[in-house]
Amino acid sequence: MSDYLIKAIDKTKNLRLLTISAKNLVQEAQTRHNTWSAASAVLGRTLLAGELLAGAQLTDQEELTIRLLGNGPVGPTIVTAKSDLTVKGYVKNPHIALPAKEGGHIDVKKAVGQGWLEVTKDLGLKEPYTGQVPIVSGEIAEDIAYYLTKSEQIPSAVGLSVFVNPNNTIGEASGFMLQALPGASDSLITKTIERIDHLPALSTAFLAGMTPEELAESILGNDCKILTRENVTYKCDCSKEKYRQILATLKTSQIETMIKEDHGAELTCNFCGNKYQFTEKELRDIIQ
Structure with a gap:
């Protein structure tokens, strides 16, 4: 199945829903970062949350970052998603595997821990906007729903699922985000x-072939009415020129030290792992 996101609305036009299937996208991230099961x-x-938020909220050339x-x-886990539904991300410690919970499920809550969830939106204004809420669950879906309800006053329900095979490859990755519009009755x-409470586990359903x-419809x-279907992709927009611009912000003495001691520089992108080499001449x- 290809990776894609759909937007739908119920017959009363008071509930908006986004659903996503993105096994290949998450597999790309797993391969690039060599993540173990919990990571x-x-x-x-x-990553799924980033795509759902981008699909629901971004237009034109806007982007958002989840921290x-x-x-x-x-x-820390950092994910940036754009209005074209490309996304990139990384975890600080990719080689984390934890004992499974009862039923064999990955202990995502323990892997995440306590702290804060931040969402920064760059909407093309002078300054990006950042909303912050405490991590209330650690399971991530509940935390995104809490953020939407508390920080943006949008009553929401969110489900996210990633099934990791014993060899660390990705078996399935799926999710949904339901939002109540102002006219929705209690x-x-x-x-x-x-209906959501009576759904089978997302991993079970999508491994069995369920589609977004x-x-x-479930x-x-x-x-319900399907409004759009859009492809989603893992894509990093890093380049050597962007890293040259980063180097240009350093003090001259720092670059001179690179030339003298290292005879060049190598920079690695956190989001995709690409490496960029700079020779002594390029640094000069x-x-x-």
């Missing part, structure tokens, strides 16, 4: 939440 689950869920700043063993919201469209009803050109 894969944390990074994968945060999951927990004190658990994976350390009874409509309650009925829809009951079928998930939308949550909103068979009479920067400080001239």
